[in-house]
Amino acid sequence: MPELPEVETVRRGLETFAVGREIADVVVLRDRAVRRHEGGAADLALRLRGAVPVAAVRRGKYLWLVLRPAAGGEPARALLVHLGMSGQVLTRAGAGDAPAHLRARLLLADGGELWFVDQRTFGHLLLTPLVPTTDGGPGGHGSDLRLVPTPVAHIARDVLDPLVAPGTPGRAGLVDRVRGRRTGLKRALLDQALVSGIGNIYADEGLWRCREHYERATASLSRARVTRVLDAVAEVMTEALAAGGTSFDALYVDVNGASGRYDRSLAVYGQAGRPCRRCGTPVVREPFMNRSSFRCPRCQRRPRGDVRVGPAG
DNA sequence: ATGCCTACCTGGGAGC
DNA sequence: TGCTCCCAGGTAGGCA
Numbered sequence: 001m002p003e004l005p006e007v008e009t010v011r012r013g014l015e016t017f018a019v020g021r022e023i024a025d026v027v028v029l030r031d032r033a034v035r036r037h038e039g040g041a042a043d044l045a046l047r048l049r050g051a052v053p054v055a056a057v058r059r060g061k062y063l064w065l066v067l068r069p070a071a072g073g074e075p076a077r078a079l080l081v082h083l084g085m086s087g088q089v090l091t092r093a094g095a096g097d098a099p100a101h102l103r104a105r106l107l108l109a110d111g112g113e114l115w116f117v118d119q120r121t122f123g124h125l126l127l128t129p130l131v132p133t134t135d136g137g138p139g140g141h142g143s144d145l146r147l148v149p150t151p152v153a154h155i156a157r158d159v160l161d162p163l164v165a166p167g168t169p170g171r172a173g174l175v176d177r178v179r180g181r182r183t184g185l186k187r188a189l190l191d192q193a194l195v196s197g198i199g200n201i202y203a204d205e206g207l208w209r210c211r212e213h214y215e216r217a218t219a220s221l222s223r224a225r226v227t228r229v230l231d232a233v234a235e236v237m238t239e240a241l242a243a244g245g246t247s248f249d250a251l252y253v254d255v256n257g258a259s260g261r262y263d264r265s266l267a268v269y270g271q272a273g274r275p276c277r278r279c280g281t282p283v284v285r286e287p288f289m290n291r292s293s294f295r296c297p298r299c300q301r302r303p304r305g306d307v308r309v310g311p312a313g
Numbered sequence: 314a315t316g317c318c319t320a321c322c323t324g325g326g327a328g329c
Numbered sequence: 330t331g332c333t334c335c336c337a338g339g340t341a342g343g344c345a
Contacts, residue, residue, distance in 0.1 A: 121323070
């Protein structure tokens with residue numbers, strides 16, 4: 001399941017393999033892959049022919065190739081990619097023979113190809129204008145542009161964004177916004193409009209690291225505790241990124257088709273019944289938002305009282 | 314506005 | 330062997 005570390009790994013691959021190479025054509029094999037592109041597959045191909053990516057940028061789980069503006073002052077635009085829960089971007093060499101779930105091919109003018117592969121079809125591609133960010137500062141990782149694609153305008157800065165780094169005013173503001181929510185801690189972490197890049201895996205791993213229960217009321221946490229939670233998530237993500245991300249089966253790989261190695265480091269996600277690495281208590285799996293949450297029942301005690309308790313002070 | 318829920322989609326595995 | 334059901338989950342959109 002691609003979350004921030006997996007998407008960042010793909011971004012780095014695209015920075016190496018796509019920037020500076022002209023796009024000759026786009027072949028869409030399944031229309032659903034471009035469902036969010038106004039005008040559909042034919043329009044996407046028409047508008048992308050001759051485009052040249054000049055940067056690969058990411059915010060949260062969104063990734064985009066900034067395209068070199070055509071002469072004549074046309075608005076800046078980008079090819080936006082979201083991997084959904086099973087999307088992959090592969091070089092033709094990295095993919096080998098055409099994979100079963102190949103959804104679109106990006107044909108490059110020099111003969112190379114980039115393939116968009118996606119089993120569960122939640123991922124998508126679209127061409128979109130770049131618009132000014134509403135929160136100021138750089139638009140994301142991989143570029144200092146102050147512009148983001150339209151569909152990303154409502155996505156908050158992500159946990160590894162320098163503008164919300166520990167000790168910055170951005171971080172202090174984020175801590176206050178988390179505490180201002182009237183919801184459970186994990187729900188808040190998964191809200192991409194509050195802080196982006198976190199999905200089910202790294203939410204559970206981060207909560208285990210800072211010993212918080214997923215139903216802890218955000219408003220009941222001190223500023224120091226919220227800070228610790230965000231630090232824990234950022235630590236887990238940084239370690240996962242160094243390992244190339246987390247892979248289950250073959251559903252997540254980098255542009256060369258290589259799997260991430262962080263799955264070996266998971267403390268609780270998918271570890272039901274296994275002993276907690278800190279205290280030995282068996283990890284439990286519990287229903288949460290029609291999905292699952294994993295936690296150590298001893299390290300991460302269920303909070304007393306309802307999630308809607310007031311601020312601690 | 315905020316919080317919360319559901320649909321979307323596919324293939325692998327469990328259960329019968 | 331083959332069928333049915335369940336599960337994974339990021340996001341948009343709709344509800345109260």
